[in-house]
């Protein structure tokens with residue numbers, strides 16, 4: 036159930052192609068994130084004007100907000116090509132040395148999930164980033180020899196959902212760090228209109244607003260919900276993506292007005308109804324909804340907390356007044372508590 040969540044912020048293999056088709060190619064097409072966009076534009080254009088390579092760029096932020104998209108855009112703005120790798124893909128420092136030593140001058144090396152690089156690879160990377168040098172070991176055993184290889188200047192673009200996990204020496208090698216934040220509804224509507232255009236979907240303004248409001252501040256989710264609404268309109272409707280179609284489709288997928296899905300609502304309901312609004316411990320709450328505590332904590336809870344529906348206290352999870360309101364339930368103590 037959890038893996039199939041239509042509001043999951045992560046992407047699965049099958050979805051990658053659909054995503055790639057909707058990716059903005061240039062900075063000017065990239066919606067929202069005005070601060071990061073402006074700063075990045077300065078960094079890139081200054082480098083272009085000097086005829087050099089820009090500082091290494093670190094992009095951090097939750098899944099689905101545009102880190103990979105921006106990495107590709109950086110290469111496009113610089114008019115160069117991008118080599119893609121990721122922390123988990125680099126098993127040995129040697130793998131990274133091979134990639135580094137094959138880079139062309141000015142190329143962008145995109146290292147996704149950079150916080151997952153193994154220690155030896157990480158050390159190799161920061162020497163390469165600082166001195167444009169890599170030590171390659173030639174030969175084996177007693178005859179092995181480390182040869183220092185000078186690299187042409189290049190730019191590392193690192194992406195991470197967990198900036199806090201990056202060791203300081205690596206973090207310090209990035210001259211520019213951009214932190215991506217959740218998008219406003221208006222920005223998501225803009226993303227949706229752009230995507231609808233590319234998909235050839237006739238999306239009414241009120242439908243865009245409806246979908247945006249349920250997308251949890253995340254373009255990836257907005258695009259996914261748009262595809263589900265388009266499917267519904269084709270199969271159950273007359274092809275028009277209006278507000279009624281959006282509402283009906285998202286009801287089928289059990290995504291409510293706030294973007295909560297079934298698990299989120301089950302957690303919220305258990306907290307309010309079974310435990311009277313808490314405080315209740317995570318494990319107890321998880322048992323009540325038939326999930327692992329870890330699932331509740333990592334999958335449902337972050338968004339519920341972000342939306343101000345539940346709070347975490349030393350004694351456990353508590354429902355906020357907004358939670359009762361969202362579930363259409365009277366808070367304990369009734370209306371009198373409003374005045375107490």
Ligand SMILES: Nc1ncnc2c1ncn2[C@@H]1O[C@H](COP(=O)(O)OP(=O)(O)OP(=O)(O)O)[C@@H](O)[C@H]1O
Pocket residue numbers: 044045046053054055057058059064065066067068097098099100101102103104105194196226254255258
């Ligand atoms: N600012 C934006 N404007 C338009 N579309 C966007 C924007 N940001 C993201 N998207 C869309 O959302 C999708 C997900 O973005 P992307 O893959 O760049 O996220 P990510 O931050 O790399 O996520 P992850 O942490 O999972 O790797 C892309 O297909 C892209 O089309």
Ligand SMILES: [Mg+2]
Pocket residue numbers: 102103104147194
């Ligand atoms: Mg990515």
